Amino acid sequence: MTSVTDRLTESVLLEILENAFQWFVVVDKESNILYINEEYCKFLETTREEAIGKPVNEVIENSRMHEVVETGEEHVASPHFIKGNYMLANRVPVRVDGEIVGAFGSVIFRDMNDWHNLSSQVRTTMEKIKIGQTAEKTTFQLQDILGSSDSIRSIKETIQMIAPSDLPVLIQGESGTGKEMFAQSIHYLSNRSEKPFVKVNCAAIPAEFLELELFGSVGSTEQIQRKGRIHQAEGGTLFLDDLGDMPLSMQVKLLRVLQEGTIEPIGSHNANKVNIRIIAAVNQPLKNLMESGKFREDLYYRIHAVTLQIPPLRQRMDDFEEITNHFFHETIATVGKRNLSIAPETMQTLKEYSWPGNVRELQNVIQAAVYLTNGDVIEPSVLPQGVRAKSRYYTGNTQTLQQAIEQLEGNIIAETLQMYPNKREAAKVLGLSRSTFYEKMKKYEF
Structure with missing residues (x-):
């Protein structure tokens, strides 16, 4: 009996390749393009003649096809930032007699919004990342940042521009403004999204233990005895919260990580290479700390090149009702009080408060109000005294x-x-x- 492959002519195979996937590319074992379909060429603003034979990373922005060829590992539903947007791609090695001879890639969603709407299962898979015993799961993404005020729109646009890079990022904002949410959004949109996101709160760890926590330690034979947070973040992102509280002695070591990409664990005399991106957050301007001698000038200039200034809630009141309603509906769904509503005078009272604790304080107040309300309407009387003040x-x-x-x-x-x-x-x-x-x-x- 004739096999299916024997009955498929070259013209039929080409027709399938042109139409089976919207965008499709094949590379050889040197990662040079062997085939690319017409629709992909149109998007890339090139021609097939110009593309075929070239290294794939010269034709496709941020391509990782060469990694598949080198490692033999598949990339399934992998975010790919290209031409200012994130898409999802599959990349699969091609083997002949057990030897990798190339790879093929296909785009399965051209827009991340489509992905989130159509594939919650893929999204869940992408969020499951291994980051060691003390690491945390990435839970916040760009679409989770509420608000459409000019300041928030501008920050979101900046995040989309800087996420694909490895530039260090400084996030400044008062306590409760959600700085970690912005940091996780950057990580999620980066090429490191499948790798660890590790958080270290520099203010919560005693100074004498911070070096061990960050850099780990080795024994006399250079065997790792304790894996530090930096090693746990290998390939991913290290988020340093409350960086302004880091001792000066540790700032020197952090500067070396930024400049040389190396660390020395406690007890070691060898510099180990690390591949991480650093995002730092502070609740007071680092420049003020630098001027008072509490923060190193060289580290300040190294880390502040890309700075996100998160506005306090009182300065983004255009977003207030959207944020309040989000917390409200989220809480009533959890508690089971789906018939509950917020009285207009309660919303007005909330708006008139200055929110020194910012979004975090608002979330806590809304949650408490839902639990404390016996009827169907949240009245001002259930709000804290400080909030009830006009x-x-x-x-x-x-x-x-x-x-x-x-x-x-x-x-x-x-x-x-x-x-x-x-x-x-x-x-x-x-x-x-x-x-x-x-x-x-x-x-x-x-």
Whole structure:
């Protein structure tokens, strides 16, 4: 009986290759293009004649076909950043008699939005990454960042531009603005998305243990005794939260990682190569720390070239209702109170608060309000006292000047207590004696 392959003429095979996949490319064992279909050429703004015979990475931006040829490992549903957009590609090695003789690749989704809408299973697979015993799963992606204000749109556009690079990124913003979400979004959009995303909170780890935590240690035979976070992040992204709290001695070592791509574990005299991208976050300007001698000038200039300034919630009120409704619907779905709604006056009260704890504080307040509400409507009465205080800004209503001043004073005290729950510390921050501070707390019913 005649086999199927015997009955397929060359013209039929070419017709299948041209139409079976929207974009399709085949390379030889030197990663030179053997075949590329017409639709792919149109997208790449080239011709088949110009493309065939050339190294694939000279024709296709950010191509990883050569990695498949070299390693023999398949890339399934792998993000591919090309011409300002992310697509999903399959890359498979071609073997003849057990020897790799080339590879072929196909694009399965041309747009990441289509992917997210059509393939939740693929998305789940992409999120399962191994990053060691203390690492964390990437859970936030660009579409998870809520808001369409000019500032947020600009940050998202910047993330899309810088994600494919290996440039270090500095993220500045107040506590609670979601800096880790932005860091994970960069990682997820990068070519490192299938590798680890490892977080280190520099403020939470005592200074005497930070070196061990980051760099690990070796024994007398150079055998690794403890794998540091940097090694855990190999091939992926190391996220250094609260970088401003890193001791100066450790800043020197971090600078070496950035400049030379090497580390020396504790107990070792050999420099080990590492392949990581560093994203750092701070809640106060590093320039101020540098000027006060708490941050190295050379490290500052090395890490601040790409800086994302995350605005506080009070400066992006155009996004407020979208963010509030997101947290609200997310919580009622979890709790099972699907008939619950937010009273208009409650939403107005929320808008008038200045949110010193930013998006994180808003999320906590909404969650608490859902749990504390017995009826079908969230009333202002279930909100915390500090939130129920009206706007710290004078709105030009019928208040007297004295009333406006008292309103402002009460809101400042409320905000300070939110940031500094310890009353002695709050009084000190405001420059008040303890007795005066307690009198004002009693006056404003805190």
